[in-house]
Amino acid sequence: MLKRLLATSLAVIPLSLCVGVGAAGAQTAADTAIADKSGSHEAGSQSATLAEAWLAWQERRQAEGQPPLDWAYSFALRREDAPEVAFARARLVNELHGLGERLGVAGKTQQAEALAAWAEAIAASAGAPLRTPERLGLPRLAANLRHNPPMSEIAQLGTCTPPEWVETWTLAGVGRLAWHPGMTLDDALAALPDDAAAGVDHARLIDPVGERHRLGIAAWNHQGAPLAPGARVVVELPGDDGAEGAVVRLINARLAEWLAMRVPGEECEIQGVKGSRE
Secondary structure, eight states: OHHHHHHHHHTTOOOOSSOOOOOOOOOOGGGOOOOOOOTTOOBTSSOSBHHHHHHHHHHHHHHTTOOOOOGGGEEEEEGGGHHHHHHHHHHHHHHHHHHHHHHHHTTOHHHHHHHHHHHHHHHHTTTSOBOOSSOOSHHHHHHOGGGOOBGGGEEEEEEEOOOSEEEEEETTEEEEEEOOTTOBHHHHHHTSOGGGGTTOOEEEEEOTTSOEEEEEOSTTTOOOOBOOTTOEEEEOOSOTTSTTHHHHHHHHHHHHHHHHTBOSOSSEEEEEBTTOOO
16 A cells, blocks of 8 residues: 555655755855744654655645655654764864864964864754755655654654755855856865865765765866755865874764755754654
8 A cells, every 4th residue: 555655646746856046145054044844743643654754744735735845855864863963963073173273283274274163063053953864755765665664763854945055164164155057066166265175185075865975176086076956065174194184084074974964955844753852
């Protein structure tokens, strides 16, 4: 029965990966505000699995005349991950402060200031909804029902309107660029200050579904990539072969991991699950 319902629902759902156009002014991640419009609905109150909860939500939206869920911007948070994502934020802020102080003492002022800006933006996100960085939308679950988790394992699920920006974390700090159709990683880097990626060989791209990609951005290893609305670009901190190499590599990886836990927009509807304290 569930398979038939999934097939029927998927037949009418547009699976857009790059929707929404418009101009967005530059702003920092600290300026973001998630709109919780969950209303009186409590996800999973009558649903045994996540796929069933998505179907029930989809049916409610259709009955209310709302557009179908955009699966590139829909997400869930596993109950077991909820404590980890909060811990990851605090740990990363402490690590950024620690390395920033050492780089400042070593005279690497730009890098120290970048780390301070990154830490401030992450700390300012406290209380914002987070997600499990995993494809947990209906299309992926329908393709493999063995991976369809019971609602007892889910803390919350949500969906966002595709934003009009691409977020950048660089040596110039944290900011946003207006997204436009056909935008690429090269376009984003070209729009940044000249010193935002000076001496850096790699960047990490976090797409709206939370998948991470490490890409070359120097002349010798250049790799282009398209950018969807809501993508986040991290210019790696240089110096991974220096005295602080191990810590630099760790922070480069952990920052990308943290950003993959962020929800892919600002105008989002978040639904809690009965019995969850999240």
